[in-house]
Amino acid sequence: MKDIDLENPFSVIDLPRKMVEALESVLSSAGIDVPAIFIQILLLVISAVLAFVLFKKNQPFCRKGIVSLLGLTACCLLVVSILFNWVMELVQPFPDKVSGHLIRQDRLPDNPLVGTRVSLLDIRKNEISLEGGRVDSDEGYFGVYYQKRFGDRPYYLLVTSPVCKQQRIKIPLSRLRARSPIDVDYVCEVNR
Amino acid sequence: MTRVLRVFLALAAILLIAPNARGASLVVRGVVVNETTGVPLGGVSVAGEYGNYSGSSVTNSEGQFEIRFSYGSPPKLREVAIILKKSGYGEKTKIMQLEQAELRDLRFSMTQTLGAAALGPEDKSRLGNEVSSDGRTLFLLPYSGDGGPDAASAISLNRLAEAVHRFVTADFQELAKNASSFPPALKAPFSIRLLPKETTVLSDAERLTSIGRYLNALALAGGSKAVVRQGGTDKLLMESKFLIIPQTAGFDAYYLQIDDIVPMRQINTLKFHEGLSDYWALYILLAFSIKEMRDTETSPDRRMRLEQIRSCLKAKKAQYGPADKRKVASIDTLLKSVEAKLRQTGVR
Numbered sequence: 001m002k003d004i005d006l007e008n009p010f011s012v013i014d015l016p017r018k019m020v021e022a023l024e025s026v027l028s029s030a031g032i033d034v035p036a037i038f039i040q041i042l043l044l045v046i047s048a049v050l051a052f053v054l055f056k057k058n059q060p061f062c063r064k065g066i067v068s069l070l071g072l073t074a075c076c077l078l079v080v081s082i083l084f085n086w087v088m089e090l091v092q093p094f095p096d097k098v099s100g101h102l103i104r105q106d107r108l109p110d111n112p113l114v115g116t117r118v119s120l121l122d123i124r125k126n127e128i129s130l131e132g133g134r135v136d137s138d139e140g141y142f143g144v145y146y147q148k149r150f151g152d153r154p155y156y157l158l159v160t161s162p163v164c165k166q167q168r169i170k171i172p173l174s175r176l177r178a179r180s181p182i183d184v185d186y187v188c189e190v191n192r
Numbered sequence: 193m194t195r196v197l198r199v200f201l202a203l204a205a206i207l208l209i210a211p212n213a214r215g216a217s218l219v220v221r222g223v224v225v226n227e228t229t230g231v232p233l234g235g236v237s238v239a240g241e242y243g244n245y246s247g248s249s250v251t252n253s254e255g256q257f258e259i260r261f262s263y264g265s266p267p268k269l270r271e272v273a274i275i276l277k278k279s280g281y282g283e284k285t286k287i288m289q290l291e292q293a294e295l296r297d298l299r300f301s302m303t304q305t306l307g308a309a310a311l312g313p314e315d316k317s318r319l320g321n322e323v324s325s326d327g328r329t330l331f332l333l334p335y336s337g338d339g340g341p342d343a344a345s346a347i348s349l350n351r352l353a354e355a356v357h358r359f360v361t362a363d364f365q366e367l368a369k370n371a372s373s374f375p376p377a378l379k380a381p382f383s384i385r386l387l388p389k390e391t392t393v394l395s396d397a398e399r400l401t402s403i404g405r406y407l408n409a410l411a412l413a414g415g416s417k418a419v420v421r422q423g424g425t426d427k428l429l430m431e432s433k434f435l436i437i438p439q440t441a442g443f444d445a446y447y448l449q450i451d452d453i454v455p456m457r458q459i460n461t462l463k464f465h466e467g468l469s470d471y472w473a474l475y476i477l478l479a480f481s482i483k484e485m486r487d488t489e490t491s492p493d494r495r496m497r498l499e500q501i502r503s504c505l506k507a508k509k510a511q512y513g514p515a516d517k518r519k520v521a522s523i524d525t526l527l528k529s530v531e532a533k534l535r536q537t538g539v540r
Binding site: 032096097108110111113114116130131132134135137138139141143144145 | 285320369
């Protein structure tokens with residue numbers, strides 16, 4: 001399987017969110033399959049408590065070391081990030097449908113989009129799509145409806161074709177929030 | 193008494209809810225045609241998916257189908273996927289947006305793949321890298337006489353390809369000046385590529401057509417060449433067969449003949465192309481026109497594009513005199529077809 005990331009990997013602003021997502025992914029791969037919102041609440045509580053302890057410990061700030069101050073900053077950033085994402089999700093909810101295009105980049109004589117399907121996966125790589133998923137073999141258009149859950153979102157678009165290798169494409173949060181189409185340059189690697 | 197009242201109320205609630213829960217249905221109607229000829233296709237298996245509901249149908253002799261989806265609660269996704277399958281044709285999936293309660297007068301087209309499908313996996317693997325992405329490539333097959341020890345074999349196909357390309361480009365530029373409107377498709381670059389020797393033999397028309405379709409070629413050409421002595425000078429004699437690949441209604445893939453006689457002293461100069469037959473330019477123009485006619489089938493600016501083809505063909509026809517009956521006849525045949533298509537679109 002080929003993994004494709006459409007997000008900007010060097011975005012510093014997204015770092016705390018990516019840390020939370022990474023933790024969710026690690027817990028999931030370790031067999032701890034709990035909803036994302038629980039992990040976020042847990043992380044929020046731990047970070048808030050840690051931030052409070054560090055804040056108390058560092059009073060007045062000038063007397064303590066830089067390491068503690070950095071720890072305090074990191075915890076605060078994590079708390080702010082989680083709260084920010086919740087607020088954003090309340091103010092600007094994710095759509096319940098993901099649509100876009102697979103834009104063919106191959107010169108194969110047989111159209112690889114014939115019989116191709118897409119589905120949505122959450123961060124634990126579980127399928128969350130409910131309806132749709134067929135890909136228009138001429139236009140490459142697809143639309144998938146999924147079950148929305150607070151604190152969670154579709155993370156991956158799984159492309160399955162009868163002739164090409166399966167591809168997992170990471171869905172950028174920005175495009176999901178903007179409700180803009182997920183257009184992917186699709187390079188079919190033929191199954192041998 | 194209270195229990196009886198509860199049962200009564202429950203029954204009343206069920207009766208109130210029942211009309212809303214009663215099944216609704218969605219009807220999808222349309223027609224399936226052959227993409228190149230426009231002829232309705234019967235016996236096409238049409239499957240439909242509306243959310244998690246599915247239905248299927250088979251087209252009648254007029255290419256018509258109807259699918260009825262019966263559902264309890266309507267799907268969230270307001271889209272219907274239609275999957276078309278027919279032996280000898282490429283499978284197709286179309287996603288239709290559901291903006292009204294019904295989808296009517298849908299028109300789908302399917303492309304015949306029998307030609308390409310007739311090729312074996314070895315052929316496909318050998319030719320796979322040669323497939324033209326834009327259908328604007330003339331493929332040259334090795335000429336008999338290549339590889340021998342005589343003077344004719346010393347003239348490489350590359351040299352011929354360069355000369356043909358230069359000749360046709362110059363001719364199209366001239367046409368663009370004289371035509372009142374000119375198809376942009378003819379202004380865009382085209383290419384000429386050489387195919388390996390073991391590809392096929394020219395006499396096998398069916399196989400050649402299959403290869404052409406597989407390669408998404410504009411045309412295929414090949415033949416024989418020899419050096420002959422005429423009037424005290426050595427001349428290169430080339431007999432080429434030219435096969436136009438794109439199809440449209442009334443124009444299936446067909447063979448054309450081109451004879452070239454070029455003085456040998458001209459071959460290795462920049463004027464090689466000037467000695468080539470005008471049929472090269474004419475037939476490539478015909479091939480592009482047929483391709484363009486086919487491409488206009490689903491185009492929103494169909495009328496304008498057809499008028500451009502007509503103008504271009506007329507400009508080419510004007511280049512010929514009374515002695516060029518064969519050339520004029522081949523243009524006239526295509527012009528008639530363009531006129532007929534224009535009449536269909538309501539333009540005079």
